[in-house]
Every structure is written in C-alpha cells, then in structure tokens.
Amino acid sequence: MLFYPSDQRILQGSAATLTGLTYDQDGTLAAPSGTVTVEVVSEATGTVVKAAGSATTNPSTGTYQVTVTAAQTATLDRWEVRWTASGVRVATTRVDIVGSYWASVADVRLFDDQLSDASKYTNVKVIEARNTAEQLFEHVLGRAFTPRYAWDRFVPTYMSSLVLDGPDLRLLRSVRNYTDGTSFTSWTAAQLAAVPPSDTGVATRIDNGLWTGGTWTGGSVQVEWEHGQDYPPADLRRQLLRYIRHLLVQAKSGVPDRATSMTGDNGGQFTLVTAGRGSSYVGIPEVDEALNRYRWRSPGIA
Numbered sequence: 001m002l003f004y005p006s007d008q009r010i011l012q013g014s015a016a017t018l019t020g021l022t023y024d025q026d027g028t029l030a031a032p033s034g035t036v037t038v039e040v041v042s043e044a045t046g047t048v049v050k051a052a053g054s055a056t057t058n059p060s061t062g063t064y065q066v067t068v069t070a071a072q073t074a075t076l077d078r079w080e081v082r083w084t085a086s087g088v089r090v091a092t093t094r095v096d097i098v099g100s101y102w103a104s105v106a107d108v109r110l111f112d113d114q115l116s117d118a119s120k121y122t123n124v125k126v127i128e129a130r131n132t133a134e135q136l137f138e139h140v141l142g143r144a145f146t147p148r149y150a151w152d153r154f155v156p157t158y159m160s161s162l163v164l165d166g167p168d169l170r171l172l173r174s175v176r177n178y179t180d181g182t183s184f185t186s187w188t189a190a191q192l193a194a195v196p197p198s199d200t201g202v203a204t205r206i207d208n209g210l211w212t213g214g215t216w217t218g219g220s221v222q223v224e225w226e227h228g229q230d231y232p233p234a235d236l237r238r239q240l241l242r243y244i245r246h247l248l249v250q251a252k253s254g255v256p257d258r259a260t261s262m263t264g265d266n267g268g269q270f271t272l273v274t275a276g277r278g279s280s281y282v283g284i285p286e287v288d289e290a291l292n293r294y295r296w297r298s299p300g301i302a
Helices: 105-111 123-141 189-193 234-249 285-294
Strands: 008-011 016-021 036-042 048-055 057-060 063-068 077-085 088-098 148-154 161-163 169-178 184-186 202-204 221-227 261-263 269-271
Touching: 008 016, 008 123, 016 036, 016 077, 016 088, 036 063, 048 063, 048 077, 077 148, 088 148, 105 123, 105 234, 123 234, 123 285, 169 189, 169 202, 234 285
Parallel strands: 008 088
Antiparallel strands: 016 063, 036 048, 036 077, 057 063, 077 088, 148 221, 161 202, 169 184, 169 221, 261 269
16 A cells, blocks of 8 residues: 555544644754745645645744634545745645544543553643554555545556555545646546445446546556545554554663563573564564554455
C-alpha cells in the first residue's frame, strides 16, 4: 500500500483544530516575521477548504491554529495546509480525514491504569502516540483497518482493470485523464459506478470500458478512492494499544538500545528480540506476531 504519512488525523464529520508549528534555524519553536495566515486545500485536486489568508490564532510561541467545521470534514480526504507569514511559506502540514480511529483516547487510558494519569500522559501525547502507532501499523500491514482516502497517478493499462496501491477498495471517487500537467477530462458518475468494491484493490470496470488515459506521459490517470476495513480485528487492535503504551511509557532498562544479545551471570547467551531483524517490526513479540499474521500479501498470479 502506498504510505501516506500525516501530521494530523481528523475524524470524518467532526469540527477540529489544525495546528502548525514554526521554528528558527536551530529547530526551536519561534515566531516568524509577520502575521501568520493559512490556506487549506485538498491535496489531489486543489479544492479550497479554507482560502489563502485565513486568520490563525497563536496560543504559544511558534504554535498557530485554525478551526475547521464538521461540514468541511464531512468527506474522507487528504489536505495540504499551507502556513505563511508575509507571503513566505513557514510551514506545511498534512491532514488526513479518516472514517474512524483504531482506538479512542479513553480506550488507550483504560488499557493500562498508569495511563489514566492525564497530567503525565496528556491528551496531546496520547493522540500523538496513537497517530504514530496507526501509521506504523498501516505501513507494515500494507492495508488500512479503518475507512481511509487515497489518491495517486497511474499509467493507463488499456485493459478493464487497474491495480491500485493496496487492497480493500470501498469506493472509486474520481478519475481524471490528463492530457498535460493541468488539462484533464473526468469520468462520469456512471463510469465511476461501473467499478465495484474490491477486496484485492483491483479496480475493474464492468461496463466493458477500459482504463485509457490522456496523452501526457507523467502518469496520465489520476484516481481518488476510498479504502480500508470497517474496523480492526479485536486482537490486532489490542496489540496497537500495547504498542501505544510502549511509545508513551518506554520504561528504561539496563540493556543498551543497540544490544541484540546479552550474556547472563552463568555465561549463557540470550538473543534479544530486535526490531528490524527477521520478522520483528517493533521488538515486542506479541505485537510483531499480530502484524505478521494480518499483513497483506498480494495474491499470486498463475
């Protein structure tokens, strides 16, 4: 699956606050010169969500925010948020509008009693850890277990089918055939409806049509689609919660971070589970086992 990292995830149909951070040359939060304004656009189409020059608030040094309404987040999407000051881009953030989260903040706190301490484990920290964990899981698994949005450009196959960047196609949203970098023709509603959902992520036309393209050679077919499962399996979700706890707590031990084995007092040597070695992704055996069990494997072609 094509990996789409984002700075924020927002629940579809909810009012929300977008946040942008600005830094000085050393990476320290700092205020840029001039008034910070923002523009929010859909990444694939450039559709304006908030017009350029929209006002922001400044709750603390180097932190700028703007609100969006439930109506603006009503559709699964991916936004580019452009923060500017005196006509200069000072930050760019990416926002995913998602159908649901793997787990709520309350679910994370209930998973382990120590996480109920909201002064130590603030909502901001919990949400940041959840976002990190969800993105890592989806990257490793090669699929989304909640409804998501994606877009990409493809070379036309001139066949009835086009293989998308991952499984679980829910809805084909739009197709553009480009003749150059900016000119295109769009598929009709009837053409879009002729591509049914697909567990394998193969978008197949059932109207006898073909995936043709324009004359532009830079990937002339742009596709927007919705994908993902309705919700994750309970055992996989539990392992995500376990990994979120690991990100938040990360208890220190006497074992160096770079160690891959250790020798006991009796001279016996033990191999440590190490992320990135073999079939281990995060170095936590139960989490790695679940990731391997649910990882998407593309069907073979006979």
